[in-house]
Amino acid sequence: MKTVIIGANHAGIACANTLLDTYPDTEVVMIDRNSNLSYLGCGTALWVGRQIDGYENLFYTTADNFRKKGAKIYMESVVSDIDFINQVVHFTNKAGEKSAETYDKLVLATGSKPIVPNIPGKDLDGIHFLKLFQEGLAVDLDLSRDDVKTVAVIGAGYIGVEIAEAAKRRGKHVLLFDAMPTSLASYYDPEFATKMDENLEQHGISLHFGELATEYKGDGHVTQLVTDKATYDVDLVINAIGFTANSDLGAEHLDTFKNGAYLVDKHQKTSDDSVYAVGDCATIYSNALDDTTYIALATNAVRSGIVAGHNIGGTVLDAIGVQGSNGISIFGYNMVSTGLSVTAAEKAGIDVDYTDFEDLQKPGFIKENALVKIRIVYEKSSRRVIGAQLASTEDISATIHMFSLAIQEHVTIDELKLLDIFFLPHFNQPYNYITMAALGAK
Ligand SMILES: Cc1cc2nc3c(=O)[nH]c(=O)nc-3n(C[C@H](O)[C@H](O)[C@H](O)COP(=O)(O)OP(=O)(O)OC[C@H]3O[C@@H](n4cnc5c(N)ncnc54)[C@H](O)[C@@H]3O)c2cc1C
Numbered sequence: 001m002k003t004v005i006i007g008a009n010h011a012g013i014a015c016a017n018t019l020l021d022t023y024p025d026t027e028v029v030m031i032d033r034n035s036n037l038s039y040l041g042c043g044t045a046l047w048v049g050r051q052i053d054g055y056e057n058l059f060y061t062t063a064d065n066f067r068k069k070g071a072k073i074y075m076e077s078v079v080s081d082i083d084f085i086n087q088v089v090h091f092t093n094k095a096g097e098k099s100a101e102t103y104d105k106l107v108l109a110t111g112s113k114p115i116v117p118n119i120p121g122k123d124l125d126g127i128h129f130l131k132l133f134q135e136g137l138a139v140d141l142d143l144s145r146d147d148v149k150t151v152a153v154i155g156a157g158y159i160g161v162e163i164a165e166a167a168k169r170r171g172k173h174v175l176l177f178d179a180m181p182t183s184l185a186s187y188y189d190p191e192f193a194t195k196m197d198e199n200l201e202q203h204g205i206s207l208h209f210g211e212l213a214t215e216y217k218g219d220g221h222v223t224q225l226v227t228d229k230a231t232y233d234v235d236l237v238i239n240a241i242g243f244t245a246n247s248d249l250g251a252e253h254l255d256t257f258k259n260g261a262y263l264v265d266k267h268q269k270t271s272d273d274s275v276y277a278v279g280d281c282a283t284i285y286s287n288a289l290d291d292t293t294y295i296a297l298a299t300n301a302v303r304s305g306i307v308a309g310h311n312i313g314g315t316v317l318d319a320i321g322v323q324g325s326n327g328i329s330i331f332g333y334n335m336v337s338t339g340l341s342v343t344a345a346e347k348a349g350i351d352v353d354y355t356d357f358e359d360l361q362k363p364g365f366i367k368e369n370a371l372v373k374i375r376i377v378y379e380k381s382s383r384r385v386i387g388a389q390l391a392s393t394e395d396i397s398a399t400i401h402m403f404s405l406a407i408q409e410h411v412t413i414d415e416l417k418l419l420d421i422f423f424l425p426h427f428n429q430p431y432n433y434i435t436m437a438a439l440g441a442k
Pocket residue numbers: 006007008009010011012031032033034040041042043044045077078079080109110111112113130131132159246249278279280281296297298299300301
């Protein structure tokens with residue numbers, strides 16, 4: 001059995017490793033257009049903001065590691081065409097040489113691409129995206145220039161907020177724009193997102209929400225950003241208005257979701273029996289929505305790669321769906337969420353209620369202590385938990401995993417009320433915030 005994997009980043013790597021480690025008789029061919037693989041984009045803002053020493057440790061494997069395991073791997077090779085009928089992948093290397101590989105099974109792991117704001121001036125110099133390692137390098141280089149004083153970040157989602165912090169840490173004047181009235185609006189309800197907004201403002205970031213960029217101006221290099229409200233002098237722009245599926249290769253042959261992502265079943269199989277899709281180029285099942293959706297996260301990419309690998313290798317393994325669990329930490333303020341916010345649930349047509357609670361993490365007699373804010377969202381009719389949000393300067397990150405499992409297992413808000421949660425003053429209160437929030441549910 002010969003498997004060709006197009007895309008050798010997180011999803012493709014997870015699939016290849018599963019096949020190579022568990023099914024040694026499988027022939028694996030990997031093809032990627034990039035010169036590097038396994039870059040952890042989550043580290044970009046950390047090294048650009050000088051919170052870690054460099055980017056070297058943000059790569060967790062190499063092409064040689066795959067060669068050693070017996071795979072054939074082509075880097076800097078662009079797949080231009082797939083003959084799905086005869087099962088052949090055509091690609092071209094850096095030197096312009098054309099090659100082809102036949103397959104028994106094909107894995108599409110071509111990931112995502114940043115959405116480009118389609119406005120005048122979008123091709124000027126000094127306008128960046130932040131998907132690839134190389135793009136992180138380019139931003140880092142520009143931030144090192146003394147004449148770059150003002151940075152505009154378009155999109156206050158996860159990439160935008162993280163890079164806004166990094167640019168501020170590099171001493172720049174930072175303007176952060178979003179179409180929505182708050183930052184992080186896709187992940188948190190306004191009661192939580194505004195906490196992050198206060199945090200950003202307290203650290204000197206200038207917020208421009210509900211404001212749309214309409215034009216970039218400049219003579220070769222960007223010098224001004226025009227919005228529907230004002231014109232700003234800027235030296236650098238970073239666009240971060242979301243990702244969409246990179247699915248051009250199979251879009252005509254395979255069934256796709258509304259954003260173009262390949263529609264996959266529980267085995268990561270597409271509408272073609274020989275073709276699987278994993279990671280950011282594929283759909284995913286949301287247990288909160290109880291429906292197919294699109295969530296671009298490295299965690300989902302890895303899990304879906306593992307599932308495809310086993311099913312191709314011969315072990316039937318069903319994907320169990322996801323909650324879209326995520327987290328962010330900005331200037332020491334931590335926020336985590338899973339499932340749906342009230343806003344997202346309402347948008348999806350789910351009738352929900354929610355319960356909020358805020359208290360110190362630990363008993364008052366413990367000195368190192370901070371407030372924790374929690375919201376649990378549950379469906380009115382079934383009372384199943386479908387979302388949770390937490391915010392604190394304490395590390396509350398592990399709590400969200402429990403809510404992720406609760407959503408996956410259809411736990412109701414009432415079942416959470418008397419859940420056995422341990423108490424130790426070093427960690428929490430006897431009347432801890434999860435219990436108190438659950439007890440407060442209507
Ligand atoms: C700055 C940043 C920070 C992030 N932080 C986090 C985080 O903290 N947590 C988290 O869970 N997620 C995070 N993400 C999202 C995460 O990086 C993506 O979800 C993840 O990269 C998806 O992995 P993937 O392998 O599916 O796709 P990709 O990483 O997009 O990889 C696709 C691969 O396919 C190759 N390819 C595409 N087309 C072709 C072609 N025609 N021929 C050959 N090769 C091709 C590409 O070169 C690429 O290597 C972050 C993303 C960014 C950009």
